[in-house]
Amino acid sequence: MDKLTITGKWFYAAAFIIFGIQHFMYAGFVATLVPAWIPWHLFWAYFVGVAFIMASISIIINKYALFSSVLLGLMLAMFIVLIHIPNLVSHPQEPQRWTRAVQDVAIMGTALMLAGELKLQTAGKYLFAVPIIILALQHFTHTSFVTAKVPAWFTGVEVWDYIVGIVMIIAVVGIMSNRYMGAPALILAILLLTLALLYHVPLLLTDVHNGQQWTGAMLDIAIAGGAFIVAALPTVYYKPAGMAT
Template identity: 25%
Template sequence: MLTSNRLWRVLFALSIIGIALLQIVFLVFMPVIIPWPADIAVSHFSAWIGSIVLAAICLPVLVNSKARPAAIYLGLLFLLLLIVFHIPNQFLTTPDFLGSWANAFKIFALSGCAFIVASALPQVGEFTTGFEGILPAGKYFLALTILIFGIEHFIYIGFVPGLVPKWIPFPVFWTYFTGVALIAAGLGILLNIQRRLAAKLLGIMLLIWVIILHIPRAWADTKGMHGNEIVSAFEALAFSSAAFILSNVPKKGIKTTAKTKGKAKKR
């Protein structure tokens, strides 16, 4: 379980670092990070500093040095960005259009993913961030987002089938099918009904999407909307990685014991 979680933790960290690097390349904040105000979102200086900070927080998660507190701080950063930028932006623009809330829900889910990553890591030593109590909420952040995205498959049935690769027949059927699958996974995690199975199946489905949907779209359009398709691939990979980690985490999380500390030091 620990070896598997290490792989998914690394992929999660690489996904976030990838988004940070794209922001440096295009010198803008990606809409999933900061959508507003415009003078900050497109400021070259702000994009540099913000991206370096984002990557720096992720680096310990990647190399397993102080990974647990780093993942907690990452989740808190995403939550802060949601509250300070995304929610005000939505109420100033299109508060009643569910589809426009996509990036707000995505960063909400990314916050949850970071907390899920942290919850799968043992606390080493006596240092704590003081925010460990928020970790159980991580799975609910991710699950609620997945549930909303599943519902949107039905609300926007005129749009979503267009995202299905051309070589896959019956796009409307797959839109409904994946919508039901997302809703089932979201409810399973939210209501703790076969939570680990729901999380594992969600991780598998999202990983399949990364391979057959997001990577081809990113390859075909590397620069459109400042690399938006590449960002979407990183987002999906981050969600998938967190779902796999969640499927391996016991209901009560990873407890800190002397034995666990010893193992963590050896790793």
Template identity: 25%
Template sequence: MQSSTKIWRILFAIAIIAIAVQQVVFSVYMPVILPWPEDLVKSPVVVWIGSAIVAAIGALIIIDSKARPAAIYLGLLFLALLIVFHIPNQFRTTPGFLGSWANALKILALSGCAFIVAASSPKTGTYVTGFEAILPAGRFFLAITMLVFGIEHFVYIGFVPGLVPHWAKFPIFWTYFTGVALIAAALGIILNIKLRLAANLLGLMIFIWFLLLHVPRAMADPRGGNGNEIVSAFEALAFSSSAFILAAISRKKEAKSKTKRKKA
């Protein structure tokens, strides 16, 4: 499991580093990281310091002996940003509009992804024993976000088909199909029903989006919204990588369970 999960762990780390670098390039916090207040979001010094911290943690995730504590700290950082900034901002602005919760849900998912990465990382060197108990929550954080995004495919059926590439026929069909797929995968992960299959299919679907949807959009508009399309692409890479890691974790647990039953 370690060889396959390490590849996805590195891709997750690259995605996090890339988001941090993007913030430095434009000297602004991306909405998925920090939505307000404006004096922090657009302060170059604050942006550079915060982005350097995130990038440094991301780099440590690549190193086997540092990956577990680094991923835990990253997950806790994202969770703190959600609680301190995103949730208050939503209640301050548009609490009743589901679509406006996208960035809050994304950072919840990124927090969960970091915990999933931590759970799969080797327990070598030093690791944060006091926060190990939070790692199982990672899969729920990711799944909740995917569940809501799946529901939004039906709630905003007038908008979502416009995101389907023009070369793909039947955009309404693909909107409903991906909505059902997201909901099914999320429920499988939350309820532990065919969890490995659900996580693998979720990872595959989002990775396909990364290649066919997000990368072309990022290449077509690399500077719009301070590089928002580029950040969206790396978010998708982080989500898919973590889903594949979750599937690998589930496979390892299944193998251990079978071994115990044989010994019994």
């Protein structure tokens, strides 16, 4: 199980190192995402970039991991409250905004799982799992940017769309059941990683300087890393009160 945790950590941390670098490469654009009523937009763009990189290093070397993971989770929670929720209120009919919001909830949950504290891990697991159900349901609506992640050279793309959605939902049910968590989470991790590589690698090879493509790729890699981390979590069995141990 330790190997699964290490694998998940590396995927997750690598994604946030890329995100951190992007905050310096595209600081002007990132600054526009900061709510208008908050001062010093460019400062916060650089500050978050540094925070992402430092948190990633802490997670990789396993030094102050509890502190950095919790702070990273809180930062992502602030993004959800300050950026995603206002965007969803203003544009409730845009599925891509919902997708970005739930992706950040999932990676926030992963940050809590990396904290290594049982209560935080439990909360993080559910914060990770629920968004995956929402992402899975989008495969049944055939939302264009979701369906696009099924490689076009697959025959019967819509059929594969359904299959991916069904597998994701079954895996999440297994994760949330506690009793059968490891295998479904590992299946989900392999599925998400495979889809991310099949979709993003050809696009990045075609245009390696496409910042938006790198962001999408790293989001998918971070979420796949979260699934590997879930697969390594200890299984918790809940017994009715009064049952003998």
